[in-house]
Amino acid sequence: MKSILLSSAALLIATSAYAAKTDVTIGLQLEPPHLDPTSAAAGAIDQVVYSNIFEGLTRFGSDGAVLPGLAESWDISEDGTVYTFNLHSGVMFHDGTSFEASDVVFSLDRARAEDSTNAQKALFAGIESVEAVDATTVKLTLSAPQGNFLFNMAWGDAVIVAPESIEDIKNNPVGTGAFKFSEWRQGDSISLVRNDSYWGTPAVLESATFKYISEPTAAFAAMMAEDVDAFYSYPAPENLAQFEADPRFTVLSGNTEGETILAINNKLEPFDDVRVRRAVSMAIDRQAIIDGAMFGYGTPIGTHFAPHNPDYVDLTGNAPFDPEAAKALLAEAGYPDGFTTTLKLPPPSYARRGGEIIAAQLREIGIETEISNLEWAQWLEQAFRGYDFGLTIVSHTEPMDIGIYARPEYYFQYDNAAFQDLIEALGVENDPATRSELLRQAQTIISEDYVNGYLFQLALTSVVNARLTGIWEDAPTQAVDLTAVSWSE
Amino acid sequence: MLTYVTKRLGSLCLSLIVASLVIFACIEIVPGDSASFMLGINAQPDTIQALRVELGLDQSLVQRYLGWVGGLLGGEMGTSYTYRTPVSDIVKDRLQVSLPLALYALTLTVVVAFPVGILAAARRGSVTDITVMGATQLGVAIPNFWFAILMVILFAINLRWFSAGGFPGWDAGIFPAMKALTLPAIALALPQASILARVMRSSLLDTLSEDYMRTARAKGLTRRQVLWRHALRNAMIPVLTIIGLQFSFLLAGAIIIENVFFLPGLGRLVFQAITQRDLIVVESVVMLLVFAVILLNFFVDIAYAWVDPRLRVRS
């Protein structure tokens, strides 16, 4: 009797160990301030909710393609100003209320309202009117054609929300996605459960937990101790080699939309002289920065554009690593003995480590930098809004954001009328071939003007359990899409 | 006695008022606008302004101070800028980690320091004493965050006896929760136990060398009896002060340890709130901690005055 009990107990334990797991714990660095992706800029919010809890008219696929979301299909008028979206029917929000065209109208009107706190209000600025034709059709009119409107509607800031649940959206997000919000332990974790009445292909996982670990050492320890099943955007590239060598783990290395640049304050003397900016760019050894700060992960860039994008032009040759030539340029510009300037660095390690390396490289050509390590709030205050910096390092992670160079009030203060005209033309251009050509020209202009030091494209490196599949390798947008994640045997 | 208590109560209130003014002033000087930080790089100025109004940042300093203090008196700590939930709720959650951790560390401290300190004092000058003194010197000199990391390497990564950090929550069971707090408590307790052991030892030695001790010995009591019956009780007074101080330190000062073990405690809350410019959280939590310490000091003072009448006249 005893032996039967013992062996059946043993069998029970054994089988439960081998039963396919249906939950996952994913480590993330930054905890979101709340869960409303339509009223804050924190990518951390989208990491939790994008495609999991909330969905938009369109969505990004893992390769960056713009796919249908809540809109099954759409028609665009001849002149490109009227979009008619055909929505999926029978879709329900997590609280049981039905999803209809009126919810789309509500969401878009809310985003573009006068008092809207949407961080990407500009995405909706071109919308003249939105109306519900019937329960599953929405007609949207733009004031002028926008080539990338569908692309814009895939952003996390454009997801569809419901008026019934909007009151408490920050703490209790109610969307239409494959997962429902379950619990938030502030400072610790956020849990989701599968939405069994999801309109599309249901998720494989039954539940998921995002665990917040901000310290790189703690992330390392948690991964090694298998306290988490995966760490998305692992913060310490120096450990990756170790994870790669460990059969328990797989290291995913993919692309992001993050152009990491050494931003130069174009209106601050002596940086208003293109020769000085060019000297700075040529004093930098991109590969050394990639090796030293990112341990080899990252792709050098020569302009503000993602190398994995088909329209990318390789302009790294415009600023080769040549300290001698850089010194000569400085002398020519009137600074044979160099000068001193400030280098303000936000928290990420690409900035802090990259900054130290760049400071050493600039010292070689006579430019002394005073490094200030700032928190994000201080960086926003001083560098971004206060224009109080000489140099800074930051990674711009929004997709297709070369347009920021057409805004003279943007923190690096580049003011080129020709470029601004180019971007305006691009905005209304719908023909793909012309768009490609315009994008190529744009990249070339900002490269030859040496607006900023273009360093590298940020790589997305995640460490996952070897048996876990479906985690996106690339990050076309900030998201941890769990809909296709599952455990293999 | 009553006059003493009244006097101390009066100065308690004064301290609290001054503390609140100082805290409010310090934190309002901190540059960096909460609203623009929350909305990020691409936000429009009018969106930022809308948020500022929503958060009440457009009111005058005096209005905000009075509103804050008024709320505090009623037990209201305001609403967090970043989390949009009442600060008191967040604090309650974080206290569930910080308070037990502080008590756990304090318990370890006392449990280790008392026998060690007493032993060293009793065997003064012997090998035991010297070893204890040496060990406590090391314990005091070691940076506790470094010690914590070494423990994680050994116990969590290599031996897998403990998890590397994090807190499963009390609903996961008392044992798992306490297990998660063990390495952090040890890291916190090491320097504190060393300090306390030394204080215990020196306080005991001081008491033992007092005249009335010699009287007791002359009366025929053995060394042991002298130690336990008289010396220990009197030696406890400075020891208790230190314990009181250590408790308040452990509550607030464990920020770095909370970071190493990624514990959702009070210290880390304030740290994150400062970097996120969530002023309400910073103000209210620092005020809470200061209040706790001032209150603790008040009670300790009253207890002493009750125990030792000499202390009622301020020396």
Next chain:
Amino acid sequence: MTENGFLHSALRSRNMVIGLGLTAVFVIGTLLSLIWTPHDVTALEIGNKLQTPSAAHWFGTDHFGRDTFSMIMVGAQTSIAVAFIAVGIGMGLGVPLGLAAAARHGGWLDEIIMRGNDLVFAFPSLLIAIMITAIFGPSAVNAIIAIGIFNIPVFARLSRAAALPLWQRDFILSARVAGKGKPRISAEHILPNITNLLIVQGTIQFSLGILAEAGLSYVGLGAQPPIPSWGRMLAESQTLIYTSPHLALFPGFAILLTVLGLNLAGDGLRDLLDPKIRRAR
């Protein structure tokens, strides 16, 4: 006690010997680093990164290829400077406050200073330090201010407590009768008599200052790159500790041994200078 007797007693104290020895190593290393280090700490040689200790690099190299031994030598400068000036602030402001409080014992000045002390003691020091660096930016100077502020009440309380009994002494009373004002008495008579205590406390606060600086640097709020600092070296080493443990061990030991040395020296000094203890021995 004669000069010879002092030294003789000093060397007989085990604490003093070890303490002075460690402190001497630390001080000599720091002074030496001002003129020479085995390698240049500002030279980044990425190709040479994460080497284990060898003949060329006695303590190995860090993630930027910098020589760890040289970094530790130069890092000592930061630790000493910050801790020392912080003690200076504490003494410079705290001692006059404490003496003034003792001189006007029982009066409103005494009360205010005592209340002020209690208030500062009530503040969680690390939190305030973080706040200060958030206001003014992380730097060695702000770390000094943050640590120094918390040294002030320590010295104020100590000098007040030490001065109070002295005011009852005969030689003070005669000075009062002679017409000397209280501030003069404090400076000329009281102060020299409490110097011993101040030195001992100063040594202790110095060692605490080193620990505090390490803690602040560890969370990134102390001296900024490219100035080396032990605490920051520890922080940077953490993710590498599994593959390159030497990076975390050496700075940690540097802090440990320096603080230990100072504490032992401080204890030894107290044993030597405090008449009560001397008698008991």
